[in-house]
Amino acid sequence: MPSSTTPKQPSLHDVAKLAGCSYQTVSRVVNSDARVSDATRERVMAAIAATGYRRNSAARALVTARAGVIGVVTDGSWRYGPMGALYGVEEAARKAGYSVLMSVRERDSFKSLESTLEAFADAFVDGIVVIAPLRTEAALTRQVGSSFSWARRLPVVMLAPDPTPADGVLIVSEDQHLGARLATRHLIRLGHRTIVHVAGSQKWLDGSVRLEGWRAELTAHGLEVPEPIFGKWTGQSGYDAGRRLIKSGLPDAVFAASDLMALGMMRAFHEAGVRVPDDVSVVGFDDHEFARQFSPPLTTVRQDFRALGHRCLELLLAGDGEPKLREPIRPRLLVRLSTRPRTAAEPAETVVTSG
Amino acid sequence: MPSSTTPKQPSLHDVAKLAGCSYQTVSRVVNSDARVSDATRERVMAAIAATGYRRNSAARALVTARAGVIGVVTDGSWRYGPMGALYGVEEAARKAGYSVLMSVRERDSFKSLESTLEAFADAFVDGIVVIAPLRTEAALTRQVGSSFSWARRLPVVMLAPDPTPADGVLIVSEDQHLGARLATRHLIRLGHRTIVHVAGSQKWLDGSVRLEGWRAELTAHGLEVPEPIFGKWTGQSGYDAGRRLIKSGLPDAVFAASDLMALGMMRAFHEAGVRVPDDVSVVGFDDHEFARQFSPPLTTVRQDFRALGHRCLELLLAGDGEPKLREPIRPRLLVRLSTRPRTAAEPAETVVTSG
DNA sequence: GCGAACCATGTGAACGTTCGCATGACGAAG
DNA sequence: CTTCGTCATGCGAACGTTCACATGGTTCGC
Numbered sequence: 001m002p003s004s005t006t007p008k009q010p011s012l013h014d015v016a017k018l019a020g021c022s023y024q025t026v027s028r029v030v031n032s033d034a035r036v037s038d039a040t041r042e043r044v045m046a047a048i049a050a051t052g053y054r055r056n057s058a059a060r061a062l063v064t065a066r067a068g069v070i071g072v073v074t075d076g077s078w079r080y081g082p083m084g085a086l087y088g089v090e091e092a093a094r095k096a097g098y099s100v101l102m103s104v105r106e107r108d109s110f111k112s113l114e115s116t117l118e119a120f121a122d123a124f125v126d127g128i129v130v131i132a133p134l135r136t137e138a139a140l141t142r143q144v145g146s147s148f149s150w151a152r153r154l155p156v157v158m159l160a161p162d163p164t165p166a167d168g169v170l171i172v173s174e175d176q177h178l179g180a181r182l183a184t185r186h187l188i189r190l191g192h193r194t195i196v197h198v199a200g201s202q203k204w205l206d207g208s209v210r211l212e213g214w215r216a217e218l219t220a221h222g223l224e225v226p227e228p229i230f231g232k233w234t235g236q237s238g239y240d241a242g243r244r245l246i247k248s249g250l251p252d253a254v255f256a257a258s259d260l261m262a263l264g265m266m267r268a269f270h271e272a273g274v275r276v277p278d279d280v281s282v283v284g285f286d287d288h289e290f291a292r293q294f295s296p297p298l299t300t301v302r303q304d305f306r307a308l309g310h311r312c313l314e315l316l317l318a319g320d321g322e323p324k325l326r327e328p329i330r331p332r333l334l335v336r337l338s339t340r341p342r343t344a345a346e347p348a349e350t351v352v353t354s355g
Numbered sequence: 356m357p358s359s360t361t362p363k364q365p366s367l368h369d370v371a372k373l374a375g376c377s378y379q380t381v382s383r384v385v386n387s388d389a390r391v392s393d394a395t396r397e398r399v400m401a402a403i404a405a406t407g408y409r410r411n412s413a414a415r416a417l418v419t420a421r422a423g424v425i426g427v428v429t430d431g432s433w434r435y436g437p438m439g440a441l442y443g444v445e446e447a448a449r450k451a452g453y454s455v456l457m458s459v460r461e462r463d464s465f466k467s468l469e470s471t472l473e474a475f476a477d478a479f480v481d482g483i484v485v486i487a488p489l490r491t492e493a494a495l496t497r498q499v500g501s502s503f504s505w506a507r508r509l510p511v512v513m514l515a516p517d518p519t520p521a522d523g524v525l526i527v528s529e530d531q532h533l534g535a536r537l538a539t540r541h542l543i544r545l546g547h548r549t550i551v552h553v554a555g556s557q558k559w560l561d562g563s564v565r566l567e568g569w570r571a572e573l574t575a576h577g578l579e580v581p582e583p584i585f586g587k588w589t590g591q592s593g594y595d596a597g598r599r600l601i602k603s604g605l606p607d608a609v610f611a612a613s614d615l616m617a618l619g620m621m622r623a624f625h626e627a628g629v630r631v632p633d634d635v636s637v638v639g640f641d642d643h644e645f646a647r648q649f650s651p652p653l654t655t656v657r658q659d660f661r662a663l664g665h666r667c668l669e670l671l672l673a674g675d676g677e678p679k680l681r682e683p684i685r686p687r688l689l690v691r692l693s694t695r696p697r698t699a700a701e702p703a704e705t706v707v708t709s710g
Numbered sequence: 711g712c713g714a715a716c717c718a719t720g721t722g723a724a725c726g727t728t729c730g731c732a733t734g735a736c737g738a739a740g
Numbered sequence: 741c742t743t744c745g746t747c748a749t750g751c752g753a754a755c756g757t758t759c760a761c762a763t764g765g766t767t768c769g770c
Contacts, residue, residue, distance in 0.1 A: 009420075009508060011726055022750050027728070037748060057479045058416035059726035063755050065364075067413060069456070069478075076442075083438065087431075090459050099478055101424070102457045104445050123424075123454055124412045153364065235648035263648040270650040289433055290645045293590035293618040295625040366756055377720050382758070392718060414756035418725050 010051040019047035030055055061124060070316065071101045071120035073113065074131045079233060080259070080286045081206065081303070085131050085159055088309025096313055101125055105137075113137055117144060127155045127316040133204045142166035157316045159308065161209045163328055170315045172329075174308060176206055176285075179301040179331035180213025181220075183255050183283045186299070186333055188221050191342035192252035192281060197228040198241040198265060200257035204233070210257045210285060226251065233257075235264035242268025250274065252342055253281035259288040259300055266294060266338075281339040296337035303331045365406040374402035385410055416479060425671065426456045426475035428468065429486045434588060435614070435641045436561065436658070440486045440514055443664025451668055456480055460492075468495055472503070482510045482671040488559045497521035512671045514663065516564045518683055525670045527684075529663060531561055531640075534656040534686035535568025538610050538638045541654070541688055543576050546697035547607035547636060552583040553596040553620060555612035559588070565612045565640060581606065588612075590619035597623025605629065607697055608636035614643040614655055621649060621693075636694040651692035658686045 012023035012030075019026065021040055028036045029044040036044075047053075061067040070093050075082040090100045101123060106112040113130075120128050132138045141158045156169045163173040187195050197214040200207035211228060218225045229244060231237030238261030245254065246268065256262035262284035266276055276282050276296060284291060287302035308329050367378035367385075374381065376395055383391045384399040391399075402408075416422040425448050430437040445455045456478060461467040468485075475483050487493045496513045511524045518528040542550050552569040555562035566583060573580045584599060586592035593616030600609065601623065611617035617639035621631055631637050631651060639646060642657035663684050 009726095013726080023727085024750060025748085028749085031728085035748065040748080054473075054476050056417070056726050057477055058413050058422060059755090060728075061413035061755095062411070062417055062726080062757085063728045065755075087433075087459060090457060094458065099456050099458070099474070101454050102445060103449065103454070104442060118409075119454070121409050122412055235645065239648065260645060260648065263645060267648050267650045267652075288645075290590065290615060290618055290643075293594065293615065293622050295622045295650070297622075364756095368756080378757085379721080380719060383719090386758090390718065395718080411756050414725090415758075416725095417727085417756080418758045420725080 009056065010053045011056070012053075015044065015047045015051050015053045018051060019044045067124045067126055068098055069101050069123075069125045070098045070313070071103065071123065071125040071128045072131065073103050073105055073116050073120070073128065075133055075137075076104050076106055077133075077233075079133070080288045081305075082131050082133055084303070084305035085308055085312075088305040088307070089129050089131075089159075089312050090309070091306065092310040092313040096317060098126070098313075113140055117148070121148070121154060125154070127157070129312050129316065130156065130158045132158050132160050133206050135203055135205050135208070138162065138205055142169055144169060155316050157312050159312055161205045172308065172311045172315055174303050175328040175330055176209045176303070177213040177216070178328075179285060179303065179333075180210040180255070181217040182331065182333040183285065183299075183301050184214045184217035185221075186335065187253040187255065187281060187283060187339065188217070188223065190253070190281065190339060193223060193342075194226055194251040195223070195253045195255060196226050196245065196251040198238060198254060198256040198261055199228045199230050200261070201232045202230065207233075207257060214255055231257070231261050233261065235260045235267075237261060238264025239268045241265055243272075245280075246272050246274060250280050253283070253339070255283045255285075257285055259284040259286045259291045259298060262298055262300075262338075263290070263294060270295075277338050277340040281342075283339060287334055292336060294338065299336045299339040300334055301331050302334055304329055364411065365408045366411070367408075370399065370402045370406050370408045373406060374399045422479045422481055423453055424456050424478075424480045425453045425668070426458065426478065426480040426483045427486065428458050428460055428471050428475070428483065430488055430492075431459050431461055432488075432588075434488070435643045436660075437486050437488055439658070439660035440663055443660040443662070444484050444486075444514075444667050445664070446661060447665040447668040451672060453481070453668075468492055472499060476503070476509060480509070482512065484667050484671065485511065485513045487513050487515050488561050490558055490560050490563070493517065493560055497524055499524060510671050512667050514667055516560050527663065527666045527670060529658050530683040530685055531564045531658075532568040532571070533683075534640065534658065534688075535565040535610070536572040537686065537688040538640065538654075538656050539569045539572035540576075541690065542608040542610065542636060542638060542694065543572070543578065545608070545636065545694060548578060548697075549581055549606040550578070550608045550610060551581050551600065551606040553593060553609060553611040553616055554583045554585050555616070556587045557585065562588075562612060569610055586612070586616050588616065590615045590622075592616060593619025594623045596620055598627075601627050601629060605635050608638070608694070610638045610640075612640055614639040614641045614646045614653060617653055617655075617693075618645070618649060625650075632693050632695040638694060642689055647691060649693065654691045654694040655689055656686050657689055659684055 012026045015026045016023040025036060025040060026044050029041055072086060072089050074086045093100045103116045105116055130141045132141050138160050144156055157172055158169050159172050161174050161176040163171055184195060197211060199211045202208050215225050229241045231241050238256060242265035256265055262282055266282060269276055274280060284298045284300035287300045291298040291300050367381045370381045371378040380391060380395060381399050384396055427441060427444050429441045448455045458471045460471055485496045487496050493515050499511055512527055513524050514527050516529050516531040518526055539550060552566060554566045557563050570580050584596040586596050593611060597620035611620055617637055621637060624631055629635060639653045639655035642655045646653040646655050
């Protein structure tokens with residue numbers, strides 16, 4: 001007859017009593033210590049099954065000073081990149097035997113990141129991964145090592161598109177600069193000469209790094225760098241950019257800083273009867289699940305989030321060993337149907353920028 | 356000069372020594388117990404700041420038998436629904452003062468769900484939320500209450516589109532059946548008569564519930580129920596469905612079980628010169644961020660993930676109290692430009708199904 | 711001016727585990 | 741037969757908290 005009180009969680013002692021041995025022996029069995037005879041092991045196993053014993057990880061964590069938990073701070077935005085990185089880290093952590101404590105930060109808030117990090121420090125994690133796409137966050141995370149005393153004991157890894165080293169914080173970076181260059185280079189190779197960039201918000205590091213990559217590639221090829229159009233990652237801002245481009249005269253090609261903005265832009269084009277890629281080539285960034293279903297399927301840049309997550313964990317678990325594998329993850333360009341060679345005729349001569 | 360040994364985490368005792376009081380007093384301060392004089396509180400606060408003290412939550416959890424952590428099991432798929440629900444739960448948990456331990460299950464694996472749940476039981480969580488879109492998962496989760504002894508002490512909430520009660524498992528459901536009916540009803544009201552459904556994989560509960568909703572609404576209006584086309588949630592399967600529809604003759608309208616499938620289908624239409632909504636109306640499901648940037652913007656069904664997450668936590672924290680607020684979350688239809696009234700002419704007379 | 715009530719603070723135990731060491735049994739080597 | 745090593749097992753302490761209760765000091769009411 002079940003009593004009304006909540007049945008207490010069985011402990012090592014309860015199991016031991018049932019198995020007729022000491023709690024220490026039971027502990028050895030749960031930790032698969034070799035030094036226990038087969039006979040007793042069997043009895044203990046049976047007792048464990050009978051009582052439904054599960055080891056209390058709080059007690060374990062208390063004495064070993066190791067929780068087996070990694071905290072991940074991520075961005076509240078629904079952007080594809082941060083979410084992919086979260087999944088990547090989770091997968092890597094699980095494989096390494098860690099659990100993942102996740103915390104989604106309210107958007108754009110300093111206070112929030114700070115208190116999130118403090119909460120993690122409280123929550124007994126063995127390490128923290130900060131997915132920091134915002135410029136301000138990255139800066140704040142960089143200070144963590146020097147401004148929070150707890151950070152001295154807690155390894156912090158920041159996942160950012162910018163490999164600038166920081167005090168006490170390990171950095172895993174995605175080479176989005178390269179990604180942007182690949183995208184731009186592809187357009188140049190196709191013979192396009194005026195290549196406009198529809199940029200993401202410059203508050204995000206991703207936004208400015210992609211912008212710079214585009215600029216760098218153009219100048220490397222001696223091409224003029226047109227005025228970029230600044231969007232806000234949203235589809236609507238992509239749409240607005242598209243309309244502006246139509247009004248001001250179409251370039252040969254557009255490199256959008258995200259697939260979502262590319263889609264919004266393509267909607268504006270479609271409405272106005274501008275054909276992609278016949279009238280203008282379009283490249284996106286992210287390789288969002290939706291991108292290959294665009295009309296036409298979008299040429300875009302993919303980052304390997306899984307590798308990214310694994311890299312984060314590697315670094316975190318290696319502790320403060322030498323930071324040798326600081327090399328960023330290389331993105332890949334996926335060529336689909338939204339880009340095509342420039343329609344011959346005009347000479348594809350290199351234009352030299354003034355100065 | 357920093358010693359090479361890792362500095363030990365300061366404890367209540369260390370703070371107490373510095374502040375010149377007992378550890379108990381310090382404990383009262385950190386827990387903001389009123390019964391401590393202002394003078395000592397100030398001294399203690401100073402000592403806390405000086406030592407960089409953070410309370411050890413493992414020790415706290417050990418003695419209070421409450422970890423302040425909720426485990427969330429989610430689907431490995433990148434589908435919008437499960438991910439949205441995860442964010443919703445996280446938000447609600449954070450507001451209620453809980454942390455969220457997340458675990459992404461390998462797709463389609465019984466073993467994996469089982470071991471994930473066991474891992475959570477070990478990991479000292481106060482409750483578990485299972486986001487269970489898969490039919491098989493839902494079934495397994497339902498058994499949890501009866502097959503795992505630990506589940507008796509651990510509240511489990513399942514988030515599923517199906518409100519069937521289960522032993523020992525609380526259920527929060529989204530009324531996707533209603534969502535599908537709203538979508539179908541909208542099309543019927545616009546005067547469409549043959550309305551095909553491009554279904555999601557029937558392995559997912561969402562898939563079959565949406566299918567049934569569509570079927571129910573059609574029969575409620577006395578309309579014939581055409582053969583559905585079965586997809587797999589992927590954009591490619593939506594594309595394939597679109598091509599099949601073009602080949603076999605277009606219906607008045609299509610209700611796709613997800614926005615992604617709708618996009619794939621619209622790509623097939625676009626390629627073939629079929630215009631949306633002029634030639635065929637299209638409705639999706641999810642209100643994915645991308646949906647409003649489709650050409651044309653997609654009419655779709657939105658679920659309130661935030662509310663869903665809050666509901667889960669409410670139920671989880673209320674424990675096994677009366678399960679009164681079992682009412683499912685109601686979705687909303689968002690009408691955009693992918694649907695329009697049927698081009699007059701034909702009489703919109705109700706067709707009576709045979710039998 | 712004395713007991714009651716109140717307040718700030720301190721003490722001891724407990725939570726469930728792991729770690730280091732002690733114990734006793736047994737077999738092998740001397 | 742002794743001595744030592746090996747093996748299975750047990751015991752006590754410690755980890756850093758919170759909880760229930762104890763203590764001593766101040767203030768109140770009669």
